[in-house]
Amino acid sequence: MSVASPPRESVGSSSRQGLIQEQPMRYPDSSVPAVMSRRGWWLVLLNFLIPGSAQALAGNRRLGRIGLGATLGMWVALVLVALVALLWQQVFLTLATNWFVLLLAQAVCVAYAILWLVLTIDTLRLVRLVKAKAFARVGIAALAAALLVLSSGGAVYAASAAGTARETLGAIFGASAASVPPSDGYYNILLLGADSGEGRDSMRFDSISVVSVNAETGATTITGIPRDMPGFPFAAGPMQDLYPDGHTGYADSSCGWGSGINQLQTEVEVCRDGDALYPDAAASGSAPGIEATKDAAEGILGIEIPYYVFIDMHGFAALIDALGGVTITVDERLPEGGGPAYEGQPADDWATGWIEVGEQHMDGETAQWYARSRYTTSDFDRMERQRELQAAMLAQFTPQTVLTRFQEVAEAGADIVETDLPQSLIPTLADLALKAQDQPINTIELTPEGGVDEYAPDFDYIHELVNSALHPPTPSPEG
Numbered sequence: 339m340s341v342a343s344p345p346r347e348s349v350g351s352s353s354r355q356g357l358i359q360e361q362p363m364r365y366p367d368s369s370v371p372a373v374m375s376r377r378g379w380w381l382v383l384l385n386f387l388i389p390g391s392a393q394a395l396a397g398n399r400r401l402g403r404i405g406l407g408a409t410l411g412m413w414v415a416l417v418l419v420a421l422v423a424l425l426w427q428q429v430f431l432t433l434a435t436n437w438f439v440l441l442l443a444q445a446v447c448v449a450y451a452i453l454w455l456v457l458t459i460d461t462l463r464l465v466r467l468v469k470a471k472a473f474a475r476v477g478i479a480a481l482a483a484a485l486l487v488l489s490s491g492g493a494v495y496a497a498s499a500a501g502t503a504r505e506t507l508g509a510i511f512g513a514s515a516a517s518v519p520p521s522d523g524y525y526n527i528l529l530l531g532a533d534s535g536e537g538r539d540s541m542r543f544d545s546i547s548v549v550s551v552n553a554e555t556g557a558t559t560i561t562g563i564p565r566d567m568p569g570f571p572f573a574a575g576p577m578q579d580l581y582p583d584g585h586t587g588y589a590d591s592s593c594g595w596g597s598g599i600n601q602l603q604t605e606v607e608v609c610r611d612g613d614a615l616y617p618d619a620a621a622s623g624s625a626p627g628i629e630a631t632k633d634a635a636e637g638i639l640g641i642e643i644p645y646y647v648f649i650d651m652h653g654f655a656a657l658i659d660a661l662g663g664v665t666i667t668v669d670e671r672l673p674e675g676g677g678p679a680y681e682g683q684p685a686d687d688w689a690t691g692w693i694e695v696g697e698q699h700m701d702g703e704t705a706q707w708y709a710r711s712r713y714t715t716s717d718f719d720r721m722e723r724q725r726e727l728q729a730a731m732l733a734q735f736t737p738q739t740v741l742t743r744f745q746e747v748a749e750a751g752a753d754i755v756e757t758d759l760p761q762s763l764i765p766t767l768a769d770l771a772l773k774a775q776d777q778p779i780n781t782i783e784l785t786p787e788g789g790v791d792e793y794a795p796d797f798d799y800i801h802e803l804v805n806s807a808l809h810p811p812t813p814s815p816e817g
Contacts, residue, residue, distance in 0.1 A: 363395040368469045375474035378465040382478055385461040386485040389454060392461045405457050412450065427772070431765035440504040447497035454490040458482055511761040520553035521642035524808055525767065527551070527759070528632050528646040529560075529728070531654070542600045544651060544710070545724050548635055548643060550808055556773030559807055560728055561782040562721045563638060564792045566598035571797060573636035576615040577606075585634065599634050603627035623758035638784075640801030641808070648756040651710070655702025664730050665699045666708060673714055674707040685714055718785040718792075729779040732771075782807055 366377050377396075385392040390405020423430040433439045462482055467475045531545035546563045570585050572578040577585075587597030587605075604627075606612040612619075612626025619629045628646050636643050649657075658664055673689035693700075693708055700708060709724045759767075784790040784800060 368466065371469065371471045371474075374466060374469040375471045375478075378467065378470050378474060378478040379481075381461050381465055382482045382485065385457055385482075386489060389457050389489070392464060393457065397460060397464045401457070401460065405453065408450065408453055428765060428769050431768045435503075435507060435761065435764045435768070437504050437508060437761075440500045440507075444497045444500040444504070447493045447500065451490045451493035451497065454486065454493065458486045458490070507761055507764070510755050510757060511759055511764060517760045517763040517766075518644040521644075522809070523553050524641070525551045525553055525763075525770075526641050526643045526645075528628075528635050528643050530628070530631065530646060530648045531651050531724075532648070542603060543631065544600075545721075546599060546631070546635070547725065547728070548639060548641070549728075550641070551767065551770050551774070552808075553770070555777070556770035557777050557780070558732065558774050559780040559782065560725050561639060561804060561807075562725050562784060563599060563635060564717065564721065564784055565600035566717070567638070567784070567792055567795060568597040569795070570599060570634050571637035572630075572633045573642075575633045577602075577630050577633050578637070599631065599638075602630045602634060606630045623756075638795075638797060638800060639804045640797075641804060645759050646757060647759065650755075651706065654709075655706045658700070658702035658705045658731070661731065663699050663701050664705050664727065665697065666705070666726065666730055667697045668693055668695050668708070670715065670719075671695055672708060672711040674704075674711070677713045718783070718787070721783055721785065722781075725781045725783065729781065732774070732779060780807060 362373075363377060363381070367373050381392045381396060384395070388406070389409045390402045390407070393399065393402030393405055395402075419430070422433070462479065465478060467478060470478060527549045529545070529547045529549050530543045532543045543565060546565055548561045548563070550559045550561070552558070568585065568587070572581060572585070585597055585599075585602075587601065606615060607625070607627045612630075616624075616626040616629040619626050624646065628648070632643050632646060672693040673685045674691040674693065675689045678685070678688050691707075693704060693711070698704070705727060709727050710720070711723075712720055782788065782804060784795065785792065788803070790796070790800060790803075
């Protein structure tokens, strides 16, 4: 007796029901809006939390494998980066400032942004919004769009940050220049400030100081040099050949109004053949006037100074604003403004504003006035304020501040900073800067209060003063 086969329609229906029960994400009951709504929420969340999982569960498994592989690769890379940053900080900084690594990171972030976009669009296709409840359709679509902004938008921002870092490092630092080993345990950098609007040739440096960073501990000392200091000696080089007994000033009055160190820029680049004196300056990212000022600073302080950093004071305010301002304790009320129209004019008549006594959180413009106000205080007071501002900026230049304001800081730095520091030295200096965060910054002012007569300085005494500050004697154990 033969048994009749069940109708084909019945077999298909039974098989379909089995698939719905076993794989509800891939084979949902599309006739029930509540089921399709729950499935839609889950697929969108899974696509965000584990990109590729929505496709693996309910769509193209090949695309899902690509998404899951990329997700696994991303998490492995992030964990490795975190471990290197925690355990091998120097290696991390070296990689983070390498142009090729930054370019690769930029490309990878763009690729992830595109992948997340593709996966999100495909996930919405799998959701089949028309089968969900009316309210769920809007909610699921809105959630998918918001999560896409977080994921793909975050990757785009990371790519932009990597590109900005690469371009900024290339614009500021010399990529090919070789770094110089520390001198007597210190990296010494000449820090110059001036208004670039005055014209590069006729520029007189408004602020001259030397930053000395201990190559082991990161301990930082800033030595301020009075800009009008005369008669200074030069380190061995072309300027010492011209002035073996110390700088006496150029005979032509068009080259300046005296023999101060801030006159060297004009003398060397306008009244002398600076390129003949320092033929390698331009190739190393410097300039003859700056190299002459380096030689003078070396002669004054008795230390080797291979590098310089020039800060355009017109753009200085932008960097302060990029850092979110700077906090300074003001000891004396200071006027803002261009100064008196005639000798003896009261400050209240010409001041456009005042910086009051007490702790002040200054924006860039106020900080610039604080550093440069000159009409109610002495030049020595002004030097001290400049060093105080430099120390405050270094203290607030933390990784957290730089990361949260990265784009602004990078853009401001590229616009106002010139230097011959090689890019290869940046990881070392960045590592030392992190070490310096927990240490007070020492300052040396070559002023009467520091035992130095600006107009008749004892350079042997200055050498001893600087040497004792950089290499303090080790206290001997008592008893």
